[in-house]
Amino acid sequence: MPLGIIFLGLYLLPTITSLYYSTQRWTLFDTTFVGLDNFIQFLQDPFLLNGVVNTFVYAFLTSGLKVTIGMFLGVLLMSNIKFRGLIRNIIFFPVLVSTIGIGITFQVLMKPDIGVLDGIVRLLGGPDVGILGSPATAIFGVILVDVWKGVGLATVIYLAGLSSIPQEYYEAAKVDGVTGWQNFRHIILPLLQPATNTVIILSLIGGLRSFDLIWAMTGGGPGFASDVLASLIYKQYQSGFFGLSTAGNVAMFVLILLLIVPLNKFLKSREVEV
Amino acid sequence: MRSTKNARWVWGSFALAVSVLVFVVPFAFIALNAAKTREEAQLFSFSWPQHFQAWDNLVAVFEANEFMILRAFTNSIALTVFSVTILVLFAAMASWIIERRGGVAAKLANGLVLIGLMIPPALVPTIFLLQALGIYGTFPSMVLVEIAFNTSFTIMIFRSFISTIPRELDEAAIIDGAGSLQLFFLIVFPLLRPILVTAIILNSVFVFNDFVNPLYFLPGEGTETVQVTLYNFSSQYLTDYNLLFMDILVITIPMVIMFAIFNKRIVAGMTAGAVKG
Amino acid sequence: MKDRRFSKAIALTVAGTLALGVSIAGAPAQAATTITWLTDSGANNLARVNSVVKAFQAKNPTIKVKIVTRPGGSTGDNLVKTKLATGTMSDVFDYNSGALVSALNPAKTIVDVSKESFWQNVYPSYKPAVTVAAKQYGAPFGTAGGGALYYNTKVLAAAGVTSVPKTWNDFIAASQKIKANGVDAICGSFADSWSAQLLVLADYFNVQASVKNFAADYSANKAKFAYVPQALASFSKMEQTFALGLYNKNAATTKYSEIGKLIGAGKCGFYPMGTWFTQDIPAENANEVGLMNLPGTSAKSNGLTVWMPGAMYIAKSSKNLVAAKKLQAFVVTKAGTDAWVKGDVYSGPFMTKDQTAAPAGVPLATKNLASLMKGASSPALEYVSAIKGPHLDSICVQVLTGQVSAKEGAALYDKDVAAQAQQLGIKGW
CATH class of the missing domain: 3.40.190.10 (Periplasmic binding protein-like II)
Known part of the structure; x- marks a missing residue:
């Protein structure tokens, strides 16, 4: 398979060599063997813990919200309400726009005082938010935008899943006289499991290693308050700590692996039961 | 039946209003500010431009850096078309084989795909490799890089779809005696249509909106991609928000056109699926 | 060579033979x-x-x-x-x-x-x-430029600050007067974290004025920001200005590009920044925004931290x-x-001997810079030591938003510096 060659050559091979570099002090120009020093130094990073916590919060929250909202919108758009084609297009539109563009725009929209979002909150009688400016809330501001941008994709995946559910199931349910909620809970939800799995795996992995939106909106700030693992690693790379950042990547990979592999098994097992 | 018809309208209108509020308002903000003067755009207010100069801004966006945006469009579109075509074609075949064949090889391939999703690609070793092959910085190598980096994601979405297609369909074809390439293009490919369209749209978005990889793998003059044009108007010290917003709008247009072309097919594909069921 | 090969590739792929024809035609006689x-x-x-x-x-x-x-x-x-x-x-x-x-x-x-x-x-x-x-x-x-303090002359005058503060205590007193007068004393643009470092970077004149061999000791892993009191003072300045509430309320989400208009319009009194900022001050306010040295403990040692x-x-x-x-x-x-x-406006002196251009009609801050350059000065630390911790910007934001104390911030920065020195493979770290 030509694809296999491209993939193995251009992705896997460099990835394996990066394992070697993670044990080197690597300035891109010279390498010096330092054993596990890079890993030790990476684990001693004073902001690592905060970054790990943020990574989990970010990944689980975005993926949870995308599953819930995406499924809701999918079901809604499969029902026979008016304008559903239009609504679907509107929801999907942000997926088409560049992350950098979205980041810049929301940075402006989320400004306190002059920002539109805070204006809406004030209009509803809420306090000044300035969500990106406070160390405690900045990460949640980015999470909101991530969900906003990505929920269209989740919706489309659900729509595809819903459309592949054979009509007989609905018919059978109708004959049995089940109500809407039961219908959803016992028929649609289990049959949607493959779609749910796809959304979970994609958005969870995406969330665990993503940082482009964070980078565009807060740069990990204020200070290091909204840094996630991937942005910390990027900061190392940018500082010229190439070996260190490679070691960080390896550490992140192990972390994701420990999380995703059991989860994948679990999700697959539920699929089979259906 | 009247009441259900009314309900369709009421719920539909309500859902439309909410989605417009949540998803369209930010773009209205972009569009309004894209028509303002530099000074007015700096106020970031949600107001009608006092001095409407959308055309001037559009011209400025196109003229910036000696019409860089035109070169960028050419590069990005060429890159997107080539890499997405190859990627989607091969990924569809690969996922079909992985999903249908089973066994150790498929398990292994599955694991690799998962790894591919998890580890961010290693930039510098990839550059070294391309240099060793003597193709670094060439357009074809950029295509290969985009293909390699998006393989995992594409296979992932194909596989989850293929697993929902009943095996009997293609097994019947094998009994009929169709060869495997023939089988694939005549029988399987049409079945994949809905997910094919999705894969094309998503990969196009990824490749077209990719900022980092072209920056590293496609250096040199005249090779800018559209995302880089955003930096014409935003530097460390100075940001022209009106032009920046205009640029965001302009570089989104190709994706909107692409979406409009394929969108009908998504709907068609889905309805087909529902009816077929 | 690589570039040429590349341009050929793109010519072939995208523009077809046209571009190729041009490149052959462009080759003749005088190369x-x-x-x-x-x-x-x-x-x-x-x-x-x-x-x-x-x-x-x-x-x-x-x-x-x-x-x-x-x-x-x-x-x-x-x-x-x-x-x-x-x-x-x-x-x-x-x-x-x-x-x-x-x-x-x-x-x-x-x-x-x-x-x-x-x-x-x-x-x-x-x-x-x-x-x-x-x-x-x-x-x-x-x-060349300097790291210094911009100030709005009108804001200072309105608050009853009659002369440019020469010591840090005078500066704090002036800032409090401005605040009492209902104006933000200092502009902060911490959304661009690089711009938050200026209180530390521009304070280096004051550090070296009292600790002569700081740069050498710092480079040799002997002097630390957290333990040399005069160096720690740079971080304490950030802590103090934050604790006194001297910044604009939304400093954490304000970007560098917004400050020119703010200080020009008199929305704040001071802005610690490098002199490249002069060109971002609106032309109509060019003669209302001046430039002064970042003051230290004594009025006698007042000087400019110079950026090469x-x-x-x-x-x-x-x-x-x-x-x-x-x-x-x-x-x-x-x-x-x-x-x-x-191609630009004249914004500061060149480092070449034959260029002395200092045209008339330059902004007030540029005039001020010219006279500050003639007084006492020192290059910034990054021009006299090879080691600069890469995360100073984020650490400064932490101190300026009250997430860590001055002492903690200085200690974090010392660690950051050590990591950089180790990565560069400098002996003695």
């Missing part, structure tokens, strides 16, 4: 050399670079200079390093001078220009800024060394600096 120049894509910078290129090409008709742009900020830094490391850099590029140069590993990537004749026209005080291991690697490109101009470098991978050297030598001549001024 014109084309060199490439990687530079920041910001509009102000491009105007300057274009002006310099135009002047250069007029004098050297056989050389054509192609400008290649890169994003600014951290993305640009990454790109420069990666391009150098992989041998894919353009022929010449302009970049910072000072501590950042040693991270480029110049001995392997940049052409040594120690013996070039253009140095005769360059003030010797510039040399350390581009020196790594006793060799010089770049020619000064741009103007960036430099133009030639990549070792360049195949057009002769032409590249011509361009590099040109930017240091009077014609080169004249072209620079023509």
Whole structure:
């Protein structure tokens, strides 16, 4: 398979060599063997813990919200309400726009005082938010935008899943006289499991290693308050700590692996039961 | 039946209003500010431009850096078309084989795909490799890089779809005696249509909106991609928000056109699926 | 060579045979050399670079200079390093001078220009800024500036501050008067974290004024910010200004690009910044915003922390060394600096001896800078030590937003510096 060659050559091979570099002090120009020093130094990073916590919060929250909202919108758009084609297009539109563009725009929209979002909150009688400016809330501001941008994709995946559910199931349910909620809970939800799995795996992995939106909106700030693992690693790379950042990547990979592999098994097992 | 018809309208209108509020308002903000003067755009207010100069801004966006945006469009579109075509074609075949064949090889391939999703690609070793092959910085190598980096994601979405297609369909074809390439293009490919369209749209978005990889793998003059044009108007010290917003709008247009072309097919594909069921 | 191969590839793929035809037609008789120049894509910078290129090409008709742009900020830094490391850099590029140069590993990537004749026209005080291991690697490109305090004269007058504060205590007193008068005392733009470092960076004159060998001891792993009281004071200044609530309320989400209008309109009294900021002050307020030294403990030792101009470098991978050297030598001549001024506004002195242009009608801050330059001064720490911790910006934001104390911030920065020194492989760390 030509694809296999491209993939193995251009992705896997460099990835394996990066394992070697993670044990080197690597300035891109010279390498010096330092054993596990890079890993030790990476684990001693004073902001690592905060970054790990943020990574989990970010990944689980975005993926949870995308599953819930995406499924809701999918079901809604499969029902026979008016304008559903239009609504679907509107929801999907942000997926088409560049992350950098979205980041810049929301940075402006989320400004306190002059920002539109805070204006809406004030209009509803809420306090000044300035969500990106406070160390405690900045990460949640980015999470909101991530969900906003990505929920269209989740919706489309659900729509595809819903459309592949054979009509007989609905018919059978109708004959049995089940109500809407039961219908959803016992028929649609289990049959949607493959779609749910796809959304979970994609958005969870995406969330665990993503940082482009964070980078565009807060740069990990204020200070290091909204840094996630991937942005910390990027900061190392940018500082010229190439070996260190490679070691960080390896550490992140192990972390994701420990999380995703059991989860994948679990999700697959539920699929089979259906 | 009247009441259900009314309900369709009421719920539909309500859902439309909410989605417009949540998803369209930010773009209205972009569009309004894209028509303002530099000074007015700096106020970031949600107001009608006092001095409407959308055309001037559009011209400025196109003229910036000696019409860089035109070169960028050419590069990005060429890159997107080539890499997405190859990627989607091969990924569809690969996922079909992985999903249908089973066994150790498929398990292994599955694991690799998962790894591919998890580890961010290693930039510098990839550059070294391309240099060793003597193709670094060439357009074809950029295509290969985009293909390699998006393989995992594409296979992932194909596989989850293929697993929902009943095996009997293609097994019947094998009994009929169709060869495997023939089988694939005549029988399987049409079945994949809905997910094919999705894969094309998503990969196009990824490749077209990719900022980092072209920056590293496609250096040199005249090779800018559209995302880089955003930096014409935003530097460390100075940001022209009106032009920046205009640029965001302009570089989104190709994706909107692409979406409009394929969108009908998504709907068609889905309805087909529902009816077929 | 790589570039040529690349352009052929793209010509074949995208534009077909047309472009190829042009490249053959362009080859005859007098071989014109084309060199490439990687530079920041910001509009102000491009105007300057274009002006310099135009002047250069007029004098050297056989050389054509192609400008290649890169994003600014951290993305640009990454790109420069990666391009150098992989041998894919353009022929010449302009970049910072000072501590950042040693991270480029110049001995392997940049052409040594120690013996070039253009140095005769360059003030010797510039040399350390581009020196790594006793060799010089770049020619000064741009103007010198300082890290200092901008102030709005009207705001100070309205608050009853009659003279420019000369000590830190006077500065705090003046700030509190301004605050009491209902105006934000200091502008902060912490959304651009780099701009938050200025209170530390610009305070270096005061550090070195009282601790003579700080730079040497710091480079030798003997002096730490957290333990040298005068150095810790730089961090304490951030802590104190935050604790007293002297900043604009939304400093954490305000960007650098918004401050020009704010301080011009008198929305705040002071702004600690580098002198490149002068060009961002609205023209109508140009004579209301002045510049002063960041004050220390004593009025007697009041001086400017000087930023050296960036430099133009030639990549070792360049195949057009002769032409590249011509361009590099040109930017240091009077014609080169004249072209620079023509493409921009005059914002500060050049480091070349034959360029003295200080046109009339410059903004107040530029006039102030000229007189501050004549007084006591010291280069910033990054021009006298090869080690600069990469995360100073984020750490400063932490102190300025009250997430950590001055002492904690200083200790974090010491760790950051140590990590950098270790990565550079400097002995004694």
